[in-house]
Amino acid sequence: MFPYIVRRLLIAIPVLFGVTVFSFFIVNLAPGNPVEMFISPDATQADIELKKEALGLNDPIYVQYWRWLQNLLQGDFGYSFSTYAPVGEMVASRILPTLLLMGSALLLAYIFAIPIGVISATRQYSWIDYLTTGFSFMGISIPNFFLGLGLIYLFAVQWQILPSGGMNTLGGDGGFGDTIMHLLLPAFVLATGIAGSMVRYVRSSMLEILGQDYLRTARSKGLREFLVVNKHAFRNALIPIITVIGMDIPLLIGGAVVTEQIFQWPGLGQLTIQSILSRDYPTLMAINFIAAITVLLSNLLADILYSVADPRIKYN
Structure with missing residues (x-):
């Protein structure tokens, strides 16, 4: 397993490189100019050109990319075009709120969706299944x-009875209970879509397994239905479920962009919208880079969980 993980990580390096090249060119080809977004309205064209030269925007795009890549290899994401703050510090301050929101949404969705999907499959064509x-x-x-x-x-x-947005009450103590009250609505919104699709996948996967011969054999040996379903059937149905979980993790970043903006949740999603509106290229590139790493790691985690769920799967 360890050599396989090392090999996957090595393969991820050129993939990340390709993602950064594509993202950098797409971001810079977007209409609009970052200098014109925040420079004074009475600035002359000479002032605009001087500002563009200071930010390196007059250089060819491949020169800009090479400069950005050199800084990235040194652990430096550069400085924001709109706030002049280090991008690394801006992103770091937003990661924990996004992880809290994403983790809560995933946990809430799977706690309800997986048991409901199993019940729906075992009660096929009943009123519970239709509901x-x-x-x-x-x-x-x-x-x-x-x-x-x-x-x-x-x-x-x-x-x-619940706050409309934000992560903490203004002027409040910012305690755990206050954060939970602000978390409930956005986490429920994100969890709703995840749970809806997960119920369908769990139900479909369980129905495929429940008709297998080895389950009929287990029942004929006198095993209780609870053990037949939850020990034998569910474990063998985990492979497609793990695949969906691996896809849900990166998809949450996209879903969090809209949800965080609606609820003014101070995470990466809200920072993404702000960066797009201000044409803040360095911040957008940092967020795209983190999203790419998340996708690659979630796929690797799904592959590892395959072998945990089914010992017959071996990675040589």
Whole structure:
């Protein structure tokens, strides 16, 4: 297993390089100029050109990329075009809130979706199956921004039992309980879509396994249905479920962009929107780089979990 992990990490290096090249060119080809976004309205064209020269924007794009790559290899993401703060510090201050939101959403989604998917498969074509299938389709279909705005209207405006946004109450103590109250709505919004798709995948995977001959043999030997379903069937259904989990982790970054903006959650998603609006190229590149690493690591984690769920899978 260890040589396989090392080999995958080595393969990830050229993949990361390709992602950075593609991202850098796409970001710089976007319409708009970062200098014109924050320079004084009465600035002359000479002032604009001087500012562009100071930021290195007049250099050819491949020169700009090479300079950015050299700084990256030294652990330096550069400085923000809009705030002049070190990009590394800006991103580092936003990672923990995003991890808290993403982790809570994943945990909440899987706690409910996996058992519900198993129950739906074992009660196929029953009212429970139809009910869970209907709710899962609703969870998949409702957009994050629509659900988020609806929950804000109900819980923050009408009933006034939960805050409408932010991570802590202004002027409050910023304690654990206050953070949890702010976390509930955005985590539920993110978890709804994940849970909806996960229920469908778990149900489909379990239905495929429940018809296997070895489960009929287990039942004929007198094993209780609980053990047949949860010990024998569920473990063999884990492979496609792990694949979906590996895809959910990077997808959450994209979903968090919209959700964090709606709830003003101070994470990477909100920073992404701010960077796009201000044409802050260094910050966008840092976020894209982190997203690429997340995708590669989640795929590697899924491969490792395959061998844990099924000992027959060996990586030579």
